[in-house]
Amino acid sequence: MKVAAIQMVSGVSLERNLAQAYALLDQARHAGAELAVLPEYFCFMGERDADKLLIAETPGLGKVQDFLADAARELGLWIVGGTVPLATDDPQHAANASLVYDPAGRCVARYDKIHLFRFHDGRQGYDEAAVLRPGDAPVAAAVTDRAGLTWRVGLSVCYDLRFPELYRLLAADVLVVPAAFTYVTGQAHWEVLLRARAIENQAYVIASAQGGQHENGRQTWGQSMVIDPWGQVLAQQATGPGVVVAELDRAHQQEVRRRLPALEHRRL
Template sequence: MRIAVCQLNSRDDRDANLKVARDLLARAADGGADVAVLPEYTDYLGPGRTTPAPEQLGGPYCEFFAEAARDLGIWVLAGSFHEEGPDSERTFNTMPVFDRTGTLVAAYRKIHLYDVEIPGRVSYQESKTVAPGTELVVAPVEGVPWGLSICYDLRFPELYRGLAIAGATVLVVPAAFMQHTGRDHWEVLLRARAIENQCYVVAAGQIGDHDPGRTCFGRSMIVDPWGTVLAQAPDTVGVTFAELDLSRLDRIRQELPSLANRRLD
């Protein structure tokens, strides 16, 4: 299975962001990808006052990427968007998954919300405008079980253990990871989630400056179940590829059966 992670610098121009995302998906398809992954909030990263109105699953955002998947003939894990939430004050941060025909086969609502105060660096309260999801989602992608997550979820190992126990062999992380934490934690956490769950990890990130005053780390990457980084994006918008060898995953799980040997759930 050939995978492409698409790294974006989404800003406050939704049409421009979607055009870049569509171009990257075309590059992924031209490069032979079976599956392409986009980052968190693919369509918009900008001031809250001009955030696009939330949409339903099946609305314009989903229609756009369903058409792209169908036209290009690839699976598209379409980052995330603002889905209509449980009340007028909050949306869901939702990742839709489309197969090669453009059919919506799964959707995941981000469970862990980024409520962080780092004096002089980061002040962000995602829970003020986003409602948490409640369900683990394992989606069949090209016949392989993928466990779905989004960005801040990465810091909660119990989520990924739950996905692995539910059968996931690939874990996906669309993200907009901040530069301040990303430079020290991003690769370490991705490799840890791969090693402890004996899964491939596929992480697509936002890169660069985003209004207001946010900078994302980027370094999108694909990690194998041994914790080896198979591919890492440079610090620019673009597409990065790697092959997933599922026989290697089976061999690692047989030779070092730590997942099977667990005593606590």
């Protein structure tokens, strides 16, 4: 199965972000991708964290969800819609939801980011829990490729990457990581954490990132990539908008798991 990790530098205009996302999804389709993963907050990076509450959509209704459904159907793609702010019963907190759409435009899975980022280095600080409500359950989707093979795709978002127990529970063939890693943490930890998750789960990893200088002054690390079950980086892009395409090989994954049956050796 050919897949695409889409990298963006999203801004404060929902319309411009969606237009750029569609152009990149179309580029992925022309490159032969069957599954495309958009980054965290692909649709909106506001001036302030609380701005995402202004665009939070009712689950199943809204401009961004319609966009994802239409794009999946028009382009014939499986799409992981990075994250979309979805309304909760608390108007002061939204869910940071990753949504999966099939090529018919149906939403087949929703995962709410479980682990919420908090960081302060004395100069810059973030506290996602101020405006987000965490999810409480792992979610995987069954994605069928053009050859008829079904892949178990485990969903995660950004800061989840630091919690390996989530990925064990997902027990997936493919792990997707839409993200908006800060420049500081991304430079230090992004690639090593992604490769670790691939190696320890003997799974493909599709990591789609925000990557560049945003209108709100934030700088994100980027380096979107696809990694194989042996931990090899198959393709990547450092910064700026773009599409990272790679082929997932079921036989290669099975061979890795046969040669080193670490998943069968677990005792805890």
